[in-house]
């Protein structure tokens with residue numbers, strides 16, 4: 001049975017360049033701590049990674065926001081830092097703080113982690129993809145993802161999140177060959193990982209570059225644009241129909257160069273971007289996704305109404321996916337998410 005155009009998920013139609021009267025909507029981090037049903041399963045799993053690597057639970061968590069809110073797309077429940085794990089690096093999460101890895105700051109450490117390398121570490125995540133696919137309603141699209149090489153490298157080098165990405169910047173200044181080697185490994189594994197997700201059933205993939213905004217123009221070209229283009233080309237060589245969304249958070253005025261240079265099909269926009277610029281210089285190139293401020297969603301009230309209208313006003317006349325400019329905050333009231341959906345869907 002072939003699907004007619006109108007049976008195609010609205011999310012995929014928008015990514016293909018259609019302007020829809022009601023834009024499709026999903027939210028970054030839509031499966032997460034603001035949901036009581038997530039917190040319940042998270043407590044049962046004991047740890048975040050325990051949840052990520054249990055296909056039954058991870059599939060359930062992926063589907064929770066779809067059942068509750070009927071978003072237009074589900075996003076795989078996992079983390080960008082499972083790729084360093086596939087590269088052999090130890091990863092753990094400190095409760096209330098965030099991720100920790102054994103830092104890779106010299107050549108010896110890199111050759112040590114290499115011994116354990118293997119994509120099979122991610123088999124449970126691929127099994128999660130199959131289960132979610134089987135459980136998703138038709139009309140709901142399914143998004144897979146990975147971290148962009150630059151952002152993943154910042155965690156691999158520092159061993160944790162850093163306010164200014166200083167350790168990774170120091171490394172590419174001090175030992176460019178070593179940093180390039182790290183980037184190359186992330187690129188190769190990310191291509192295999194995204195292709196495995198697509199083969200198992202995701203409709204589109206998003207490349208999260210959360211720290212893209214911390215790079216100056218020349219470094220943005222070599223550490224963000226070039227490695228991302230290699231992933232896009234590597235995935236397309238094997239999966240010509242793959243839909244790829246880039247999210248170079250904070251890249252602002254460099255986003256048109258990112259779109260042209262990487263060849264992504266669509267781009268996510270941070271909340272801070274100038275919306276007039278984004279409409280004229282970015283949405284004219286590719287469909288855009290974003291960019292309600294997560295703080296405004298959490299606050300609710302008249303400011304939320306005004307901002308939803310401003311986002312719709314800026315992007316509603318072109319190909320557009322409604323989203324936040326970054327992940328939903330854990331203490332966001334569920335009623336505000338319900339209000340957002342009602343306002344966007346009219």
Ligand SMILES: Cc1c2[nH]c(c1CCC(=O)O)Cc1[nH]c(c(CCC(=O)O)c1C)Cc1[nH]c(c(CCC(=O)O)c1C)Cc1[nH]c(c(C)c1CCC(=O)O)C2
Nearest residue numbers: 028029030031032048075076077078079080098208210327
């Ligand atoms: C930098 C980054 C990470 N992970 C991710 C990024 C890029 C996007 C961004 O900038 O937010 C991406 C990510 N992380 C998670 C997803 C799942 C899909 C989704 O719902 O969007 C995705 C796409 C789940 C998660 N990843 C994490 C949680 C919270 C874990 C918990 O339940 O305790 C979730 C639901 C943990 C995580 N994972 C990471 C950090 C820094 C943290 C700690 C901060 C935090 O707790 O929010 C690394």
